[in-house]
Amino acid sequence: MSTTTELAGLSWHPVSDFEALTEFPFMVQALQAGTIVAVMAGTIGWFMVLRRQVFAGHTLSVIAFPGAAGATLAGLPLALGYFGACGVGALVLSRVSRSEESGLSSESAAIGTVGAFGLGLGFLFVSLYGGQLTSLESLLFGTFLGITAAQVQTLLWIGLAALAILALIGRPLLFASVDGAVARAAGVPAEALALAFLLLLGLAVAATAEITGALLVFALLVTPAATAQQVTARPGPGLALSVALALAVTWLGLGIAYFSPYPVGFWVTSLSFGLYLVVRLLLIALARLHHSQPLGAPA
Amino acid sequence: MQAPLVEPVEPIEQPAAEEAISLHGATARRGGRPIWSGVDLSVGQGEFVAVLGPNGSGKSTLVYVLLGLLPLSEGRATVLGRPPGAAKSQIGYLPQRRSFDSGTRIRGADLVRLGLDGTRWGFPLPAALSATGRAARRRVQETIELVGAGSCAWRPIGALSGGEQQRLLIAQALVRRPRMLLLDEPLDSLDLSNQGAVAALVQRICESEGVTVLLVAHDVNPILPYLDRVIYFAGGRGVEGTPRQVIDGPTLSGLYGVPVEVLETSDGRLVVVGTPEPPAHHHSRHEHDH
Numbered sequence: 319m320s321t322t323t324e325l326a327g328l329s330w331h332p333v334s335d336f337e338a339l340t341e342f343p344f345m346v347q348a349l350q351a352g353t354i355v356a357v358m359a360g361t362i363g364w365f366m367v368l369r370r371q372v373f374a375g376h377t378l379s380v381i382a383f384p385g386a387a388g389a390t391l392a393g394l395p396l397a398l399g400y401f402g403a404c405g406v407g408a409l410v411l412s413r414v415s416r417s418e419e420s421g422l423s424s425e426s427a428a429i430g431t432v433g434a435f436g437l438g439l440g441f442l443f444v445s446l447y448g449g450q451l452t453s454l455e456s457l458l459f460g461t462f463l464g465i466t467a468a469q470v471q472t473l474l475w476i477g478l479a480a481l482a483i484l485a486l487i488g489r490p491l492l493f494a495s496v497d498g499a500v501a502r503a504a505g506v507p508a509e510a511l512a513l514a515f516l517l518l519l520g521l522a523v524a525a526t527a528e529i530t531g532a533l534l535v536f537a538l539l540v541t542p543a544a545t546a547q548q549v550t551a552r553p554g555p556g557l558a559l560s561v562a563l564a565l566a567v568t569w570l571g572l573g574i575a576y577f578s579p580y581p582v583g584f585w586v587t588s589l590s591f592g593l594y595l596v597v598r599l600l601l602i603a604l605a606r607l608h609h610s611q612p613l614g615a616p617a
Numbered sequence: 618m619q620a621p622l623v624e625p626v627e628p629i630e631q632p633a634a635e636e637a638i639s640l641h642g643a644t645a646r647r648g649g650r651p652i653w654s655g656v657d658l659s660v661g662q663g664e665f666v667a668v669l670g671p672n673g674s675g676k677s678t679l680v681y682v683l684l685g686l687l688p689l690s691e692g693r694a695t696v697l698g699r700p701p702g703a704a705k706s707q708i709g710y711l712p713q714r715r716s717f718d719s720g721t722r723i724r725g726a727d728l729v730r731l732g733l734d735g736t737r738w739g740f741p742l743p744a745a746l747s748a749t750g751r752a753a754r755r756r757v758q759e760t761i762e763l764v765g766a767g768s769c770a771w772r773p774i775g776a777l778s779g780g781e782q783q784r785l786l787i788a789q790a791l792v793r794r795p796r797m798l799l800l801d802e803p804l805d806s807l808d809l810s811n812q813g814a815v816a817a818l819v820q821r822i823c824e825s826e827g828v829t830v831l832l833v834a835h836d837v838n839p840i841l842p843y844l845d846r847v848i849y850f851a852g853g854r855g856v857e858g859t860p861r862q863v864i865d866g867p868t869l870s871g872l873y874g875v876p877v878e879v880l881e882t883s884d885g886r887l888v889v890v891g892t893p894e895p896p897a898h899h900h901s902r903h904e905h906d907h
Contacts (some may be wrong), residue, residue, distance in 0.1 A: 368723075490738065494735065496731070499712040500712060500790075501731075503684060528634075551722045556722075
């Protein structure tokens with residue numbers, strides 16, 4: 319990749335640019351993995367934002383880091399570290415947040431404590447490994463362009479399984495998420511669903527972290543979902559929009575990064591942040607317009 | 618039972634009597650402490666009943682007992698002719714609330730729909746593809762019109778007023794065509810005129826749909842004109858009767874154990890004077906604090 323000129327090799331001709339983009343297998347695999355991860359993050363992230371578990375999601379992504387660092391240290395596959403740590407993390411979080419009576423503030427404090435310990439542990443593993451900064455960087459900020467075909471395969475199965483489970487539990491989960499007391503009284507197993515969702519969230523975080531690194535997970539998990547929920551309060555279209563935005567951000571980010579000297583993580587986060595900002599400003603402008611009309615109209 | 622030949626009656630489980638709720642010598646305990654004891658109640662089907670009493674007197678406890686969430690420690694109870702909990706699917710429940718803040722990004726209509734089939738597993742097919750989806754959509758629409766929330770149901774619930782939210786929550790409790798509604802303080806967060814409007818709505822539903830309604834309330838006055846019966850809890854006991862029978866000096870004096878007077882204003886409002894702070898209330902506060 320050229321570092322001297324920006325967007326080197328971009329001909330601004332869609333067909334030849336697409337051919338250039340998919341010329342190398344690593345790029346094709348990055349696009350495939352990005353697509354799977356975007357669909358997972360878009361759907362599971364939508365539920366996470368709706369359930370107001372963004373902080374739990376953040377903590378899981380922080381926990382993913384010691385998992386990956388530990389796996390590297392022990393010579394195990396990186397994916398095992400990510401998924402193992404996020405799975406254990408989800409179980410821990412479900413224990414912490416189980417007692418609803420203890421209140422939200424103590425829950426978030428407990429979650430924060432777990433997260434901080436996780437980061438410290440990860441730092442220890444990295445320094446034990448020899449303090450190689452390149453591996454630290456890729457654990458934190460992702461290895462989008464180092465995805466293997468085998469990794470894509472694994473991701474595909476995990477993504478399909480996660481989506482199938484979500485499709486199965488989606489409706490009662492939505493009920494329990496927006497209206498817990500009534501859902502419980504109607505017989506929805508809200509506690510079991512909360513645990514199942516945290517495990518799904520762990521899967522999504524681990525899968526996303528493998529690509530974007532532990533720190534940039536939120537670009538795909540939160541921002542597209544939050545943007546979609548700003549636009550529509552309808553569950554079906556909201557989910558679809560969340561996935562569409564996650565896909566757009568991933569594809570554009572990968573595409574731009576290929577032709578530019580700056581890393582994928584930067585582009586993906588910047589694009590999703592920009593999208594969120596534009597949508598918010600548009601909605602504010604629309605609301606202003608809506609409010610000023612009746613005032614200006616003759617009584 | 619002899620069914621007429623022209624119209625065969627399906628063998629559904631019919632309650633023995635026309636009683637929707639009955640309690641005999643019932644005692645309920647929470648955390649070992651008796652909330653009320655020796656309570657006898659009988660509510661007929663299709664009646665609109667208010668549950669009244671001071672804080673901590675056990676109004677919500679009655680709702681939990683009827684839902685089967687809290688077993689009686691003594692006595693027995695039947696709900697729609699069956700033990701509490703067995704008739705759960707025929708009860709629409711509106712818990713003590715619970716209002717939705719402005720950040721809740723879900724429409725009122727979606728919430729009503731969840732009341733209809735939110736407990737079912739799997740993903741709902743779009744209405745365009747399935748007949749059950751279309752039927753569900755019609756039922757949701759119909760219920761929303763019934764509670765008079767047609768104009769606001771398609772906006773995010775967090776953006777609606779307390780009265781609009783409460784109408785939609787009642788629609789959610791009604792959408793499965795329950796035979797009984799248990800509404801725990803649905804009027805709590807509403808202003809006086811809205812309290813009256815929602816009570817009028819509940820009475821209309823009670824009559825048109827033949828639903829038995831038990832409504833827990835703080836203040837009887839906004840709903841007094843609509844009620845059939847009143848259940849009053851105080852001093853660890855409960856009495857039941859018509860509003861005039863129960864909200865009456867001698868009856869309430871007997872419940873509270875101290876002389877209580879009921880005054881009637883010129884516009885028909887009832888004012889209860891002389892009720893003591895229930896000692897049980899302070900106890901329960903302490904227990905919660907520790």
